[in-house]
Amino acid sequence: MIISFHYNIGNQGIFHNSIMFVKKALFAVPNSKSLPIGLVARFSSATGDIGVTVNDKTGVATVKLQRAPVNSLNTGFLKNIESTLDSLEKEKARGLILTSGLPKIFTAGLDILELYNCTTESLTTFWTQLQSTWLKLHATSFPSVALINGHAPGAGCQLAMSCEYRIMLGPKYTIGLNETKMGIIAPFWFVDTMIDTLGPRQAELALTSGKLFTSSEALKVGLIDEEVGSEEEGVAKAEAFLSQYATIPGTARKLTKLMIREKTISNLVKNKDKDLKNVIDLITSAQVQKGLGLYLQSLKKK
Numbered sequence: 233m234i235i236s237f238h239y240n241i242g243n244q245g246i247f248h249n250s251i252m253f254v255k256k257a258l259f260a261v262p263n264s265k266s267l268p269i270g271l272v273a274r275f276s277s278a279t280g281d282i283g284v285t286v287n288d289k290t291g292v293a294t295v296k297l298q299r300a301p302v303n304s305l306n307t308g309f310l311k312n313i314e315s316t317l318d319s320l321e322k323e324k325a326r327g328l329i330l331t332s333g334l335p336k337i338f339t340a341g342l343d344i345l346e347l348y349n350c351t352t353e354s355l356t357t358f359w360t361q362l363q364s365t366w367l368k369l370h371a372t373s374f375p376s377v378a379l380i381n382g383h384a385p386g387a388g389c390q391l392a393m394s395c396e397y398r399i400m401l402g403p404k405y406t407i408g409l410n411e412t413k414m415g416i417i418a419p420f421w422f423v424d425t426m427i428d429t430l431g432p433r434q435a436e437l438a439l440t441s442g443k444l445f446t447s448s449e450a451l452k453v454g455l456i457d458e459e460v461g462s463e464e465e466g467v468a469k470a471e472a473f474l475s476q477y478a479t480i481p482g483t484a485r486k487l488t489k490l491m492i493r494e495k496t497i498s499n500l501v502k503n504k505d506k507d508l509k510n511v512i513d514l515i516t517s518a519q520v521q522k523g524l525g526l527y528l529q530s531l532k533k534k
């Protein structure tokens with residue numbers, strides 16, 4: 233017997249900012265004893281799909297990012313990710329596996345179209361949403377694993393670093409904060425997160441060169457925790473990592489995590505406006521706009 237729930241997460245229109253858990257059907261699946269039992273969800277919108285599957289035995293949610301072609305993070309997609317995290321908090325998820333539903337790309341980072349030819353107003357909306365989504369992911373009460381099943385440059389690396397454990401599919405993909413390569417600067421909270429992950433020495437080397445690490449290089453410096461040869465192996469490792477928390481009292485776990493992350497979190501919380509001003513000043517400058525235009529062209533020329 234399989235119990236299936238569907239929940240629709242609306243991000244625009246009538247379901248704006250809400251998640252509806254709707255018990256849809258109770259149905260028997262003939263000849264099946266081993267099918268996963270769980271909550272299955274999917275929502276679609278012009279700003280990306282997020283597929284959520286919750287295993288109702290373990291309470292672990294698998295969240296698949298899907299915004300073709302490269303899961304680039306625009307305002308709407310970031311908002312959807314935040315709403316999904318809110319819903320998982322509300323439903324008391326016991327763990328998160330954050331991964332991509334697209335082939336070859338975890339996420340290509342910020343949608344450069346949000347930075348190029350932007351207005352101060354549009355950039356403010358975008359950046360404020362990015363700050364808010366990141367704060368939510370960085371401070372989830374449940375344990376989180378990034379299953380990096382494709383490239384993860386820029387903010388893709390930042391999302392992965394905010395999860396508590398990183399498993400990357402090798403050997404073809406790369407991960408890193410590549411901002412300096414683009415002639416821009418990683419915001420201070422990206423830098424803080426990388427220092428928390430790699431330590432100051434390796435973070436400085438990585439950030440100043442805008443290095444994109446292969447999975448084996450990433451493993452060596454501690455940017456990822458495990459390298460796997462297949463997605464199935466990655467899922468099994470992620471589940472194994474999360475299963476250790478089944479016997480750890482949730483509040484003790486959460487408070488310990490927040491204690492360790494508090495400095496980086498409060499640095500952004502206290503300096504949100506300053507961060508926004510830095511971004512507006514830098515991104516709207518003629519020189520950076522020219523550079524972003526050339527970068528976009530180079531991506532399209534390939």
Ligand SMILES: CCCCC/C=C\CCC/C=C/CC(=O)SCCNC(=O)CCNC(=O)[C@H](O)C(C)(C)COP(=O)(O)OP(=O)(O)OC[C@H]1O[C@@H](n2cnc3c(N)ncnc32)[C@H](O)[C@@H]1OP(=O)(O)O
Pocket residue numbers: 301302304336337339340341342343344345383385386387388410411416417418419420510511514515528531532533534
């Ligand atoms: C002191 C004050 C400091 C204040 C701080 C100031 C500013 C902070 C802002 C800086 C923060 C930046 C963080 C970021 O995340 S920047 C973005 C980083 N990401 C990248 O550089 C990735 C670029 N993309 C790639 O390298 C490749 O596309 C790929 C992800 C490896 C995938 O390669 P492939 O599969 O070959 O696909 P294509 O290259 O052909 O791409 C398909 C399609 O998608 C478009 N595209 C790719 N990436 C992006 C993107 N990030 N945003 C928007 N669009 C993207 C690409 O142009 C193609 O489009 P077409 O189909 O139209 O050709």
